[in-house]
Amino acid sequence: xxxxxxxxxxxxxxxxxxxxxxIAAAEAVLAERGLGGFTLRECARxxxxxxxxxxHHFGNLTGLLxxxxxxxxDDLSDAMEAAVASAQAQGRSRLAAIARAYVETALGNPGRFxxxxxxxxxxxxxxxxxxxxxxxxxxxxxxxxxxxxxQPSRLPxxxxxxxxxxxxxxxxxxxxSAVHGFSTLxxxxxxxxxxxxxxxxxxxxxxxxxxFALLASALSAGQGLAxxxxxx
Amino acid sequence: xxxxxxxxxxxxxxxxxxxxxxIAAAEAVLAERGLGGFTLRECARxxxxxxxxxxHHFGNLTGLLxxxxxxxxDDLSDAMEAAVASAQAQGRSRLAAIARAYVETALGNPGRFxxxxxxxxxxxxxxxxxxxxxxxxxxxxxxxxxxxxxQPSRLPxxxxxxxxxxxxxxxxxxxxSAVHGFSTLxxxxxxxxxxxxxxxxxxxxxxxxxxFALLASALSAGQGLAxxxxxx
DNA sequence: CCCGGTATCTTAACGACGTCAAGATTATTT
DNA sequence: AAATAATCTTGACGTCGTTAAGATACCGGG
Numbered sequence: 001x002x003x004x005x006x007x008x009x010x011x012x013x014x015x016x017x018x019x020x021x022x023i024a025a026a027e028a029v030l031a032e033r034g035l036g037g038f039t040l041r042e043c044a045r046x047x048x049x050x051x052x053x054x055x056h057h058f059g060n061l062t063g064l065l066x067x068x069x070x071x072x073x074d075d076l077s078d079a080m081e082a083a084v085a086s087a088q089a090q091g092r093s094r095l096a097a098i099a100r101a102y103v104e105t106a107l108g109n110p111g112r113f114x115x116x117x118x119x120x121x122x123x124x125x126x127x128x129x130x131x132x133x134x135x136x137x138x139x140x141x142x143x144x145x146x147x148x149x150x151q152p153s154r155l156p157x158x159x160x161x162x163x164x165x166x167x168x169x170x171x172x173x174x175x176x177s178a179v180h181g182f183s184t185l186x187x188x189x190x191x192x193x194x195x196x197x198x199x200x201x202x203x204x205x206x207x208x209x210x211x212f213a214l215l216a217s218a219l220s221a222g223q224g225l226a227x228x229x230x231x232x
Numbered sequence: 233x234x235x236x237x238x239x240x241x242x243x244x245x246x247x248x249x250x251x252x253x254x255i256a257a258a259e260a261v262l263a264e265r266g267l268g269g270f271t272l273r274e275c276a277r278x279x280x281x282x283x284x285x286x287x288h289h290f291g292n293l294t295g296l297l298x299x300x301x302x303x304x305x306d307d308l309s310d311a312m313e314a315a316v317a318s319a320q321a322q323g324r325s326r327l328a329a330i331a332r333a334y335v336e337t338a339l340g341n342p343g344r345f346x347x348x349x350x351x352x353x354x355x356x357x358x359x360x361x362x363x364x365x366x367x368x369x370x371x372x373x374x375x376x377x378x379x380x381x382x383q384p385s386r387l388p389x390x391x392x393x394x395x396x397x398x399x400x401x402x403x404x405x406x407x408x409s410a411v412h413g414f415s416t417l418x419x420x421x422x423x424x425x426x427x428x429x430x431x432x433x434x435x436x437x438x439x440x441x442x443x444f445a446l447l448a449s450a451l452s453a454g455q456g457l458a459x460x461x462x463x464x
Numbered sequence: 465c466c467c468g469g470t471a472t473c474t475t476a477a478c479g480a481c482g483t484c485a486a487g488a489t490t491a492t493t494t
Numbered sequence: 495a496a497a498t499a500a501t502c503t504t505g506a507c508g509t510c511g512t513t514a515a516g517a518t519a520c521c522g523g524g
Binding site: 036114117118119120121124130133134137169170171173174176177178179180181182183184185188189190192193194207210211213214215217218 | 268346349350351353356362365366369401403405408410411412416417420421425426443446447449450
Binding site: 465466467468469470471472473474475476477478479480481482483484485486487488489490491492493494 | 495496497498499500501502503504505506507508509510511512513514515516517518519520521522523524
């Protein structure tokens with residue numbers, strides 16, 4: 001049924017590094033076409049492989065997206081850590097630097113950012129993904145506590161997600177929500193009617209810093225100010 | 233080729249109210265299956281019509297989604313206005329009520345909420361959609377200004393989007409970003425590792441009010457008008 | 465060395481999707 | 495009443511994710 005295979009096909013019958021090639025192709029597709037134009041077949045095409053080949057490495061589309069989401073979360077963590085280090089060295093606000101890094105990561109590759117936050121079906125229970133998510137959240141918790149003048153954590157490397165953030169949870173939630181919401185509103189075009197005139201980058205340069213400063217002041221403002229309204 | 237049409241088909245050849253039926257079907261599909269399970273063919277199936285029929289009323293899938301997004305934005309505005317009125321009558325915080333209404337709208341039908349914010353290709357330039365979006369934004373601007381003890385607007389019904397919010401823009405952006413980010417993090421499951429233990433609703437009852445109170449205090453902090461924040 | 469088992473990849477096909485062209489049917493206008 | 499427009503169906507096209515069956519390459523134990 002297949003005696004006449006093309007020479008090039010036979011020579012490359014085994015790709016050899018398909019998993020890495022698929023990941024690279026997926027990131028390229030997300031960067032070029034966004035999540036809407038993302039397709040398993042297109043990724044396979046770019047990797048020079050049949051549409052069924054990726055199944056051996058990722059199971060199905062969900063598996064590939066879970067992998068991409070994990071890598072994206074790691075990059076988000078790296079970007080935040082780098083921003084913190086750079087801000088520390090320059091004596092600027094660590095929290096504002098984190099916020100800017102978060103927004104820039106989202107704007108830099110909206111498709112990838114959307115994959116990270118599950119706009120397309122993926123496995124959020126995946127162990128590697130959960131680890132990556134926990135790391136990001138830990139960075140946020142640490143920085144929020146630091147910005148409030150508290151100890152970051154007893155031990156620097158204990159699991160920061162499940163245990164510590166109880167007392168500062170509202171502050172952490174506000175910080176994450178604000179930064180994440182601002183990012184998603186931007187990449188979804190919900191703020192276009194505000195940014196269209198001056199351009200998105202100019203808008204960011206003009207207003208983002210004030211927004212982040214307002215957020216930072218909110219986090220350090222009231223130690224117990226929020227409590228009496230808990231009933232509402 | 234078509235002499236033998238089924239009797240029921242011939243009698244209902246013209247649906248009569250397909251546009252409304254498609255909208256109803258679309259909302260039902262979004263509520264049941266979410267945005268991931270949303271399909272033009274499935275909506276047509278529920279409306280009792282062939283897959284090609286909706287094209288005459290919506291052009292294509294993008295047109296249908298734009299319509300749904302417009303209705304969803306209107307519902308969001310209605311929910312916010314109702315929450316404000318109710319909070320006013322009971323002497324509670326208007327801003328917290330808006331925030332809660334926003335989150336509840338998102339959690340009540342995540343698929344629809346995602347359509348509103350363009351997770352699937354739609355026409356954001358559509359006039360009706362822009363009007364609905366502007367209305368929502370206007371409500372938010374008004375309430376943020378009110379919460380800061382300022383006049384809501386010179387004239388109550390002039391276009392509030394393009395002109396007014398310049399001075400309070402950072403506060404408005406923080407409010408919208410925080411509430412929107414909190415909503416999307418919740419419906420995307422990014423907070424599941426926090427909500428899994430006690431359940432999502434219990435988590436909301438416990439922490440959402442504190443989060444919103446923190447936000448409200450942040451908005452009034454800048455000008456030093458702590459009147460409302462002190463009460464709520 | 466080679467030989468069998470296993471991992472990897474291709475081919476071919478399936479059903480579902482959005483969309484379009486062509487035709488049938490009903491509503492509206494003239 | 496005839497012509498025109500609006501509405502809906504049929505059938506088809508190309509693309510998608512996935513699967514089963516078969517082909518090919520790698521690899522460790524005789």
